[in-house]
Amino acid sequence: MSAPAAFALVDWGTTSFRAWACTSDGEVLAERRAPEGLIGVTDGDFAGVLDRHLGAMGLSPDTPAVLCGMVGSRTGWVEAAYLTVPTALDDLANRATPVPNAGRPIHILPGLAQRGDAPDVMRGEETQLLGVVAEGFDTGLVCMPGTHSKWVRLDGRTVSGFATFMTGELFQLLRTGSILRQAVETDTRPEPSDAGFSEGFARGFLRAGEATNALFQLRAGWLLEGAAPALQSARLSGLLIGLEFAGALSRFGRPDRVALLASGPIADLYASAFALAGLTLDRRLDADGCVRHGLRAAAHLLHPDRRSA
Amino acid sequence: MSAPAAFALVDWGTTSFRAWACTSDGEVLAERRAPEGLIGVTDGDFAGVLDRHLGAMGLSPDTPAVLCGMVGSRTGWVEAAYLTVPTALDDLANRATPVPNAGRPIHILPGLAQRGDAPDVMRGEETQLLGVVAEGFDTGLVCMPGTHSKWVRLDGRTVSGFATFMTGELFQLLRTGSILRQAVETDTRPEPSDAGFSEGFARGFLRAGEATNALFQLRAGWLLEGAAPALQSARLSGLLIGLEFAGALSRFGRPDRVALLASGPIADLYASAFALAGLTLDRRLDADGCVRHGLRAAAHLLHPDRRSA
Numbered sequence: 001m002s003a004p005a006a007f008a009l010v011d012w013g014t015t016s017f018r019a020w021a022c023t024s025d026g027e028v029l030a031e032r033r034a035p036e037g038l039i040g041v042t043d044g045d046f047a048g049v050l051d052r053h054l055g056a057m058g059l060s061p062d063t064p065a066v067l068c069g070m071v072g073s074r075t076g077w078v079e080a081a082y083l084t085v086p087t088a089l090d091d092l093a094n095r096a097t098p099v100p101n102a103g104r105p106i107h108i109l110p111g112l113a114q115r116g117d118a119p120d121v122m123r124g125e126e127t128q129l130l131g132v133v134a135e136g137f138d139t140g141l142v143c144m145p146g147t148h149s150k151w152v153r154l155d156g157r158t159v160s161g162f163a164t165f166m167t168g169e170l171f172q173l174l175r176t177g178s179i180l181r182q183a184v185e186t187d188t189r190p191e192p193s194d195a196g197f198s199e200g201f202a203r204g205f206l207r208a209g210e211a212t213n214a215l216f217q218l219r220a221g222w223l224l225e226g227a228a229p230a231l232q233s234a235r236l237s238g239l240l241i242g243l244e245f246a247g248a249l250s251r252f253g254r255p256d257r258v259a260l261l262a263s264g265p266i267a268d269l270y271a272s273a274f275a276l277a278g279l280t281l282d283r284r285l286d287a288d289g290c291v292r293h294g295l296r297a298a299a300h301l302l303h304p305d306r307r308s309a
Numbered sequence: 310m311s312a313p314a315a316f317a318l319v320d321w322g323t324t325s326f327r328a329w330a331c332t333s334d335g336e337v338l339a340e341r342r343a344p345e346g347l348i349g350v351t352d353g354d355f356a357g358v359l360d361r362h363l364g365a366m367g368l369s370p371d372t373p374a375v376l377c378g379m380v381g382s383r384t385g386w387v388e389a390a391y392l393t394v395p396t397a398l399d400d401l402a403n404r405a406t407p408v409p410n411a412g413r414p415i416h417i418l419p420g421l422a423q424r425g426d427a428p429d430v431m432r433g434e435e436t437q438l439l440g441v442v443a444e445g446f447d448t449g450l451v452c453m454p455g456t457h458s459k460w461v462r463l464d465g466r467t468v469s470g471f472a473t474f475m476t477g478e479l480f481q482l483l484r485t486g487s488i489l490r491q492a493v494e495t496d497t498r499p500e501p502s503d504a505g506f507s508e509g510f511a512r513g514f515l516r517a518g519e520a521t522n523a524l525f526q527l528r529a530g531w532l533l534e535g536a537a538p539a540l541q542s543a544r545l546s547g548l549l550i551g552l553e554f555a556g557a558l559s560r561f562g563r564p565d566r567v568a569l570l571a572s573g574p575i576a577d578l579y580a581s582a583f584a585l586a587g588l589t590l591d592r593r594l595d596a597d598g599c600v601r602h603g604l605r606a607a608a609h610l611l612h613p614d615r616r617s618a
Contacts, residue, residue, distance in 0.1 A: 082533075119529035148488075148525060164525040166487070173482050178475070179457075209517035209555035216457060216473040220428035224391075246518035 005029050006306045008054050008063055008104075009295035012071035013124060014038050017049070018291075021057045024306060026296050030057035038070050046077035047102055054104075064105040064306070066299045068127035068291070072097065072108040082113035082121060086160045089130045092294075093301035107302055109295075112159060118251075120164050124291070125150050127298065128261060131290030133157045134297050137283045140257030143248070144287065145241075145270045147172075151248040163251045165244040171237060180215065180236070183222035188230040189265060192272030196234030201276045203235075204242025211243050241269070245277045259283035261290055314338050315615045317363050317372050317413075318604035321380035322433060323347050326358070327600075330366045333615060335605050339366035347379050355386035356411055363413075373414040373615070375608045377436035377600070381406065381417040391422035391430060395469045398439045401603075402610035416611055418604075421468060427560075429473050433600070434459050436607070437570060440599030442466045443606050446592050449566030452557070453596070454550075454579045456481075460557040472560045474553040480546060489524065489545070492531035497539040498574060501581030505543030510585045512544075513551025520552050550579070554586045568592040570599055 006024040010017070015037035021030040032053045041049055054065065072080030080097035096107035111123035125144055129152060132142055138157045144150040147168035153161045174180050190197050203214050218236055221227040260270055260281050267284065274281050299306075315333040319326070324346035330339040341362045350358055363374065381389030389406035405416040420432035434453055438461060441451060447466045453459040456477035462470045483489050499506050512523050527545055530536040569579055569590050576593065583590050608615075 113533055114529075115533060119526050119533050121529050121532060163519075163522045164529070165521040166524045167521060169487060170521060173486055177482055177486050178478060207559065208520070209552065209559045210472075211517070211520065211556070212474040212476060212479060212549070212552055213472045213556045213560065215475050217428050220423075220430050220473070223430060224422055224424060224428050240521070243518065243521055247520070247522045250516065250518045251522065 003027070005057075005059055005063055007296065007299040007303070008057070008059055008065035009292055009299065010050070010065055010067040010071075011069050011124065011127070011291050011295070012037070012067055012076075013069045015040075017053065019053050019057065020292055021054075021059055021063075022292070022296055024300070026293065028292070032057060038076055044077075046071065050106075051103075062104055064107075064299065064303050066096070066107050066109065066295050066302060068109040068295060069124040072110065073123055078108055080108040080110040082111050085112055085114050085162065086155075086158050087112055088158045089126070089133055090157065090301065092126055092130055093298040096298065096302060105303070107298075109298055112162070114162060118163065120162055122150055122162065122164070125152070126159070127294035128287055128290040129154070129159060129294065130297050131293030132259065132261060132285060134293045135283070135285055135290065137257075137259045137285070140259060140282065141248075141252055141255035142259045142261055143270060144261045145266050149244055151252060153252055161252070163248065165247055167240045167244045171240055174215065174236060175233070180219050180232075182229075183219045183227075184229055184233040184236050186229040186233045188233065190234040190237040190269065192268050194231075194234035196231040197238040197269070197272070198276055200235035200238025201242035201245075201273055202238075204239040204244075205246050205277060206242075208243050208246040211239065214239055237269070241273050245273060249277070254279070257282045259285060261285045261287050263287040312336070314366075314368055314372055316605065316608040316612070317366070317368055317374040318601055318608065319359070319374055319376040319380075320378050320433065320436070320600050320604070321346070321376055321385075322378045324349075326362065328362050328366065329601055330363075330368055330372075331601070331605055333609070335602070337601070341366060347385055353386075355380065359415075360412075371413055373416075373608065373612050375405070375416050375418065375604050375611060377418040377604060378433040381419060382432055387417055389417040389419040392419050394421055394423050394471065395464075395467050396421055397467045398435070398442055399466065399610060401435055401439055402607040405607065405611060414612070416607075418607055421471070423471060427472065429471055431459055431471065431473070434461070435468070436603035437596055437599040438463065438468060438603065439606050440602030441568065441570060441594060443602045444592070444594055444599065446566075446568045446594070449568060449591065450557075450561055450564035451568045451570055452579060453570045454575050458553055460561060462561055470561070472557065474556055476549045476553045480549055483524065483545060484542070489528050489541075491538075492528045492536075493538050493542040493545050495538040495542045497542065499543040499546040499578065501577050503540075503543035505540040506547040506578070506581070507585055509544035509547025510551035510554075510582055511547075513548040513553075514555050514586060515551075517552050517555040520548065523548055546578070550582050554582060558586070563588070566591045568594060570594045570596050572596040
């Protein structure tokens with residue numbers, strides 16, 4: 001028989017809600033996934049949504065919950081003010097924001113902010129990073145692909161700097177709302193092995209300055225040469241990811257140690273991009289697993305009494 | 310009293326219709342501007358729309374008309390097949406497509422296509438270029454800013470190559486449809502003198518590889534430092550134009566002679582961008598005037614008998 005749940009761990013973003021009931025050792029007793037992100041919560045009833053999901057997992061009303069993600073933003077439940085980098089990742093727990101009058105003990109982990117001439121923010125990824133260091137990768141560059149890809153420099157459990165690239169959002173915008181629409185219209189997901197992907201990557205990585213010209217060429221190639229939309233879509237994906245790699249190496253230099261933190265098909269696409277850039281990955285980590293590990297690490301720091309629960 | 314009209318000159322694009330009644334010497338006797346671009350023509354009645362406008366300018370039913378723009382595309386009236394560069398600009402008239410059974414003599418000028426590993430197309434701009442050479446600038450680089458900015462290399466009345474940059478479209482997409490929306494939301498048009506414009510330009514021109522990171526920083530700077538949307542909008546404009554200049558110089562090298570072909574506020578913005586890039590403009594030409602001059606030059610070649618009409 002399993003130990004009882006020690007913690008509720010919750011990753012609550014703009015468009016999705018994920019919760020796990022975990023033992024102190026990290027064994028997952030139950031999991032909930034729902035489309036009830038911030039924009040799906042009506043009348044600000046965050047407490048009601050949370051209680052319903054945790055109740056459905058059989059958690060008692062006094063089980064502590066640790067939350068991360070946009071739920072701690074200004075437009076979320078309770079604002080968990082950003083910590084300014086450089087930040088030791090253990091501070092995520094030390095400086096978590098308690099949610100008052102919630103019945104059970106609830107903490108929201110803060111996001112990270114970078115101030116000065118390269119302003120940047122993250123919310124949610126910092127908790128994944130806490131999971132990354134728990135996995136033993138605590139110094140080097142971490143690549144976290146997505147709608148807004150993050151590249152993060154870790155120096156011994158401390159985030160010393162990071163940069164966000166709008167790669168995924170640009171891909172969607174250009175595919176659906178721009179003059180490239182017809183040229184790249186397809187249900188086919190770009191694959192790492194596509195010639196178009198490596199071609200586009202080389203273009204973006206080696207000739208970043210010509211990026212907005214390369215975009216228009218996707219349309220012209222379709223118009224003049226009948227290039228297939230699946231090919232142009234793979235080229236677009238490669239171009240934007242190549243541009244991201246050019247930017248990350250320009251910002252952080254070629255890393256000595258590098259880890260890729262991703263889940264699903266995008267993980268293979270980025271692994272292939274690392275090979276194209278001539279970089280050897282030291283670690284490949286699962287993003288879903290890392291956010292859970294990070295939440296649990298924070299929960300241990302917040303509730304040392306439940307460590308052996 | 311003026312000489313009678315020798316030609317009807319028409320620039321017919323996707324969203325706009327412009328026509329001039331001109332003497333052989335180029336004197337404008339009448340002008341029409343209407344929002345009846347291609348997408349405003351119902352049931353393919355191009356002939357009806359044209360006749361109505363030319364009739365309203367008092368042109369007789371036998372006055373020849375010369376057309377350019379998207380009206381010659383596959384989705385227009387009659388397709389005027391692209392000429393492949395390198396192309397002598399006089400060939401625009403020599404290889405114009407006649408519109409059959411139209412009553413009056415009507416010709417549509419072809420667009421230009423670049424084939425091979427840098428595919429590209431233009432329709433309408435080639436006619437402006439004919440006007441540029443008529444103005445005496447026939448060798449050097451021509452910059453034509455817009456939704457899809459074109460940079461064109463002219464070698465003695467011949468277009469030897471060109472490149473399109475999606476600058477204006479990206480500006481609109483990012484301003485209205487992306488996560489940058491709130492950060493750059495403003496009615497204020499970026500001015501050449503804005504500090505944000507020159508800052509953004511330097512960022513795009515000198516550090517093109519970091520462009521998709523610089524985009525996200527516009528949001529982060531607004532969020533963390535309360536940077537005003539007018540400032541962020543000027544930075545966005547500068548960034549995208551800087552990226553375009555980086556790309557154009559990467560493609561064509563630093564030009565010996567360069568001309569700017571533009572109308573309205575964007576002309577001043579780009580003139581300022583040339584100064585920021587350390588390039589001296591040899592000529593500044595008006596885009597509206599050049600398309601008319603180009604159409605008239607083509608009309609002279611197509612209808613030599615009316616040269617002294």
